[in-house]
Amino acid sequence: MTPVPLSPNTVENRHGSGIHRSRNTPAGGLRTRILALSLAALALCAPPLPASAQPTGDLGLVVERASGSLLVVDQSERASIGRITGLGDLSHASLVYSPDEHFAYVFGRDGGLSKVDILAQTITARVMQAGNSIGGAISDDGRFVAVSNYEPGGVRVFDADTLEMVADIPTGSKTIGLVDIPGTRFVFSLWDAGETWIADLSGETAQITRIKGMGTNPYDALVTGDGRTYIAGLFGEDHLSALDLWQEHPEPQVILPGYAKGREGLPVYKMPHLEGWALAGQDFVLPAMGQHEVLWVDARSLQETGRTATHGQPVFAISRPDGRHVWVNFAHPLNDTVQVIDSVTKGVIHQFTPGPGVLHMEFTPRGHEVWLSVRDAGKVMIYDTETFEKLGEIAAESPSGIFFTARAHRMGL
Amino acid sequence: MNRLTLILALAATPALADPDPKALKRLVRQDCGSCHGMTLKGGLGPDIRPASLAHYRRDDLTDVILDGLPGTPMPPWRPLLSKDEAAWIADYLLEGDPE
Numbered sequence: 001m002t003p004v005p006l007s008p009n010t011v012e013n014r015h016g017s018g019i020h021r022s023r024n025t026p027a028g029g030l031r032t033r034i035l036a037l038s039l040a041a042l043a044l045c046a047p048p049l050p051a052s053a054q055p056t057g058d059l060g061l062v063v064e065r066a067s068g069s070l071l072v073v074d075q076s077e078r079a080s081i082g083r084i085t086g087l088g089d090l091s092h093a094s095l096v097y098s099p100d101e102h103f104a105y106v107f108g109r110d111g112g113l114s115k116v117d118i119l120a121q122t123i124t125a126r127v128m129q130a131g132n133s134i135g136g137a138i139s140d141d142g143r144f145v146a147v148s149n150y151e152p153g154g155v156r157v158f159d160a161d162t163l164e165m166v167a168d169i170p171t172g173s174k175t176i177g178l179v180d181i182p183g184t185r186f187v188f189s190l191w192d193a194g195e196t197w198i199a200d201l202s203g204e205t206a207q208i209t210r211i212k213g214m215g216t217n218p219y220d221a222l223v224t225g226d227g228r229t230y231i232a233g234l235f236g237e238d239h240l241s242a243l244d245l246w247q248e249h250p251e252p253q254v255i256l257p258g259y260a261k262g263r264e265g266l267p268v269y270k271m272p273h274l275e276g277w278a279l280a281g282q283d284f285v286l287p288a289m290g291q292h293e294v295l296w297v298d299a300r301s302l303q304e305t306g307r308t309a310t311h312g313q314p315v316f317a318i319s320r321p322d323g324r325h326v327w328v329n330f331a332h333p334l335n336d337t338v339q340v341i342d343s344v345t346k347g348v349i350h351q352f353t354p355g356p357g358v359l360h361m362e363f364t365p366r367g368h369e370v371w372l373s374v375r376d377a378g379k380v381m382i383y384d385t386e387t388f389e390k391l392g393e394i395a396a397e398s399p400s401g402i403f404f405t406a407r408a409h410r411m412g413l
Numbered sequence: 414m415n416r417l418t419l420i421l422a423l424a425a426t427p428a429l430a431d432p433d434p435k436a437l438k439r440l441v442r443q444d445c446g447s448c449h450g451m452t453l454k455g456g457l458g459p460d461i462r463p464a465s466l467a468h469y470r471r472d473d474l475t476d477v478i479l480d481g482l483p484g485t486p487m488p489p490w491r492p493l494l495s496k497d498e499a500a501w502i503a504d505y506l507l508e509g510d511p512e
């Protein structure tokens with residue numbers, strides 16, 4: 001990795017953050033202040049530092065969906081420290097991080113794949129790799145970035161350094177639910193064909209394993225944090241399907257059969273998302289489709305263990321990193337509300353309305369704070385996850401996904 | 414119904430019947446955009462720009478918006494939109510946005 005000199009602008013940021021930290025730290029006494037001020041003074045006098053001296057562990061990126069930009073945020077400062085522009089159509093965009101948390105790979109809706117340097121706050125490479133895409137993943141070794149495409153359907157794999165294409169995997173179908181698993185492998189599903197494919201990129205050429213019979217119209221999928229269980233949500237079936245990826249020949253297993261049986265399907269104004277934050281205690285928590293509830297299954301047996309009625313059609317049901325609580329947001333027109341569910345009692349313990357258009361929630365790595373993007377308020381709002389007290393907010397243009405760099409070290413995100 | 418309620422009800426009616434273009438444009442971009450893409454060129458749902466919808470008559474498109482397309486993810490918007498609002502959206506989609 002070539003060290004990139006910090007721009008003068010970034011040095012200013014470091015200097016500013018030193019002062020902020022002393023003010024915001026509850027335990028920050030006089031000594032801390034003096035230390036921080038001395039450090040700030042040093043930063044002013046010192047020659048530009050190599051990029052490797054800037055830690056990225058508590059940084060993050062917020063997608064500004066309408067303006068095609070990313071806000072660079074600092075978790076401990078609860079502040080924005082810059083903006084990266086020129087990323088094209090970022091509606092429904094997502095991103096992943098390089099293992100060293102120096103670069104992000106941004107998957108735009110318009111098929112753009114951009115590599116972004118979060119220290120220099122610049123785009124270092126960009127390719128238009130398809131007409132219409134829906135997310136991606138980075139391999140466990142950080143060598144490959146895979147993108148899932150609607151148009152043309154399939155997955156394309158790129159060299160993480162150069163963004164040169166190294167594999168093209170046409171599927172003849174819209175592909176969804178692309179995740180990374182150990183062994184330099186990617187897993188994804190086919191909306192039109194109801195199949196899940198495993199692409200192994202550890203060798204010279206991509207080796208594909210096709211698993212049929214996942215069910216009608218998988219709309220999204222997740223892999224659990226251990227890379228073992230792949231769960232696909234199905235639009236066209238009254239169940240979900242799971243694969244045990246530790247088996248030699250994984251077979252689709254029906255889970256939550258008939259969860260909506262005998263009940264009218266409610267209109268779904270936004271498809272739920274399945275993400276690898278599903279494990280809450282000993283259960284996985286999953287958004288229902290067409291029902292205002294979340295569903296719980298035992299993580300080992302995959303048998304249903306409960307249901308929790310919710311305020312609306314859940315979009316994200318995200319477990320706090322320790323698994324103790326699950327935070328849920330909702331589809332239009334109920335997307336101004338967030339509910340918090342206790343994963344032991346499975347009861348709703350808190351409900352509040354941060355503002356219009358709560359699109360995404362991201363926990364700090366150990367879960368002491370949650371950051372919410374409130375699209376129509378033009379803000380990212382920050383809450384304490386124990387007291388539910390609001391801690392701050394950051395102005396952002398139509399914010400959607402929030403991604404903290406700690407994702408670099410988690411599978412399936 | 415007492416007189417005050419009646420006046421309030423009458424006062425409220427035109428607002429409901431009169432589509433609000435700004436709010437509806439926003440709905441199309443942001444919420445239809447969940448599936449059709451913010452630029453309407455398609456996502457999990459199909460492209461709904463004018464050229465792709467050219468085979469639709471306005472009334473049929475209005476019905477699709479109100480009642481959805483059973484067997485597909487297109488949901489019925491009748492619980493959230495009036496007929497006039499759906500018709501306004503149909504026109505907006507068929508004519509395209511000059512902006």
